[in-house]
Amino acid sequence: MHVRGPEVILRRALVALAIGAAATAIWVVGTLAADATKPSPFVGALDPSQVMVSAPVDVTNGPNVPGSHPQVGRDEAIKIAADYIGATESPLQLVQALAPRIAAEPPRSVWIVVFKAYGSVYVGPAGQQQLWQPIANGVLVDDQTGEVLRGFEY
């Protein structure tokens, strides 16, 4: 019977630990790198952080995010959002994400229903107005309760 000494066991444990740490580091760096280059899920490349949205995934043409469990279905969410803002056209995009109603509250799982924006408006400080032609409107619907939390336009 071959008996390993404590030094051998310790050395192997340290090697295993080092391999594990290296693998973790590679995964983290890889994930961060992927996130840094990942295109915005929104049309017009809106920065999700500017609308307080995290982990957004465009599910317009695909299945729901694996592991998500919306109690409000996608068709129902689209109807709720359209009714709320009076939209009459089909949405451009459907996004699943995490987002709070306001900064002071915890994030919830939401549907973001994105409609095409129309028209043009003047915006800006006094004497310096610019003509703005918005691209899209997003409406955040709580995917558990169907509540419209807020929205954004860009």
Added chain:
Amino acid sequence: MELNAHYASARRLALSVVMVVTLSTMATGSALASCSFNRGVDHFTAHRVIAVQTVSGVTKVKSTISEYDPVYTAANTTGTNSTVLLSNSTSTWAQFGWFKSQIITPGVTARNSIAQMCNNCGGHPVNNWWPAQPIGNQTIYEVDYGATGFGFYRNGQLLITVGPSFVPSNYQIFSETHDLQDQMPGGTVLNEFFRFSQYFSAGGWHNATPIGTTEPYYGYNNPLGGGYDVWDKSCT
């Protein structure tokens, strides 16, 4: 020590009384105004009754604004609003307040609280909106500069922080329309009110400069430091 506590208590009481008296002078009607416009359609960029001041080191602006329900014809979809704003150039501003407009859905008039942010945004600012506060309420709207973004506060509660930020050099507090066929907030009977309008610089809050306009269609008054009344002369 005990005397100081008494003075502090008395100061708090006095402040409360001033606030109650001031707020009680602010009408809280909810009826839509009645207007009789005789001034055509102009699709103008902006009609404003405004307080504007360049202040080195300004970092915050706030005002308690009454939630008014102006007559809005949508002759110009830009809408009507009463807001506070920090800026430093043509292409940098952060604005917050109530809007009545068809900004979100053309053909559908809605009232919302809208936080708007542009930092050299190439003509594409970002609007974040929430359902409006009830008509007749007095709402504290505040915009705070921060190194990573602007904080937008409603009644002291942070709703959102939006970056990237810029260093502001002026503040603005105003009511605004974009067409002579739309009502400037406030009527001759029920004015639009701004109260406790202040900016923050040099480590403290200061009363904002008086409000005014050169346009003949609108009335204004500055009854208190940082307290403004605004109205449209064609509306009651």
